[in-house]
Amino acid sequence: MGQIQIEKNVGGIEGLCVITPTVHGDERGYFMETYNENDMKEAGLSLNFVQDNQSSSSKGVLRGLHYQKNFPQGKLVRVIRGSVFDVAVDLRKGSSTYGKWYGAELSEENKKQFYIPEGFAHGYLVLSEWAEFCYKCTDFYHPGDDGGLTWNDPDIGIEWPDVIGEYPGNGSCAGYHMSDGTPLNINERDEKWQGLKEQI
Numbered sequence: 001m002g003q004i005q006i007e008k009n010v011g012g013i014e015g016l017c018v019i020t021p022t023v024h025g026d027e028r029g030y031f032m033e034t035y036n037e038n039d040m041k042e043a044g045l046s047l048n049f050v051q052d053n054q055s056s057s058s059k060g061v062l063r064g065l066h067y068q069k070n071f072p073q074g075k076l077v078r079v080i081r082g083s084v085f086d087v088a089v090d091l092r093k094g095s096s097t098y099g100k101w102y103g104a105e106l107s108e109e110n111k112k113q114f115y116i117p118e119g120f121a122h123g124y125l126v127l128s129e130w131a132e133f134c135y136k137c138t139d140f141y142h143p144g145d146d147g148g149l150t151w152n153d154p155d156i157g158i159e160w161p162d163v164i165g166e167y168p169g170n171g172s173c174a175g176y177h178m179s180d181g182t183p184l185n186i187n188e189r190d191e192k193w194q195g196l197k198e199q200i
Contacts, residue, residue, distance in 0.1 A: 003033040006043040011102030013090055015117040017045070018104055019076075023111060032111065034078065035136070045115070047074065049136040056081075057126045057133065060182040062160075062173070064123015064190065065089060065149040072118035074138035082131030083107035084124040085161050089149060091199060092119035099196050101158050121149040125160050125184075148193030151186065152176075155196045 007018045021032040033039075040047055057063065065087065077086055087103040104114050105127070116122050124133065150171035151158070163184065165176030171191040173184040 002039065003036055004039045006039075006045070008043065010104070011100070013088075013097045013100055013102055014095070016088055016102055016120075017043075017115040019113040019115060021111055021113070034113070035076070047076070047115075047138060049076070049138055051137040051140050052134065053137065054132065054134045057131055058185070059126050059129050060178055061185045062123065062125045062151055062190070063186075065121040065151055065193070066123060066190075067091060067119075067121040067147045067149070068139070068142065068145045069147045071139050071142045071145050073141075074118045075116045075122060075135045076113055077106065077116065077122075077124075077133065077135040078111070078113040079106040079108055080132050080134055081108050082126065082128030083109070084126050084128075084131050084133060086114050086124040087122065087158055087160075088114070088116040089121040089156055089158075089196075090119070091121050091149070095119075099156060101156055103158065103160075105161075121147075123151060125163070127162065147199075148190060149199065150193045150195050151190065153195035 003022045005020045010016045010018050023030050023032045084106055085103055086106050087101055089101045090097045106112050152167055154167055162178045171193055173186040176184040
């Protein structure tokens with residue numbers, strides 16, 4: 001018991017949690033528990049995960065900001081290779097922090113995890129040359145249920161680290177790059193999402 005530390009309501013946003021595991025290491029390597037139902041319940045988190053996902057991306061790839069319209073997913077996310085800047089935006093109607101964002105760097109070095117409850121938009125930017133990203137979901141993926149929020153909406157004002165560029169009035173990544181010259185890489189669908197004011 002007690003193999004994970006949970007920082008709750010990070011950024012002043014109810015429900016968001018940063019989780020740090022206890023790492024047991026020696027000259028051979030390390031061991032850690034990446035999920036423990038009992039520890040989660042002791043922290044007041046009663047979760048039922050039904051699906052695990054994994055993706056791999058190169059530096060400058062920005063995925064998101066995604067949410068599910070009718071079948072929202074809670075997500076427990078972590079990075080097993082490289083590093084990313086992971087972001088959640090509160091889209092819960094009636095929430096006192098509606099539209100507020102919080103971001104955390106997740107990496108293979110710090111081994112932190114980020115729990116994002118249902119009702120948030122989620123996305124991440126790859127900071128390392130390559131990153132492998134894993135997450136557990138509280139509901140299955142439902143085709144056609146996708147929603148999105150533009151990654152650079154000035155009404156939200158996400159401060160993506162190491163990103164240089166000026167807002168062009170839409171979600172296009174043209175003209176944006178990282179400090180070493182790596183261009184941002186965002187798929188066409190994600191560039192077309194609308195901003196916070198257009199969310200239903």
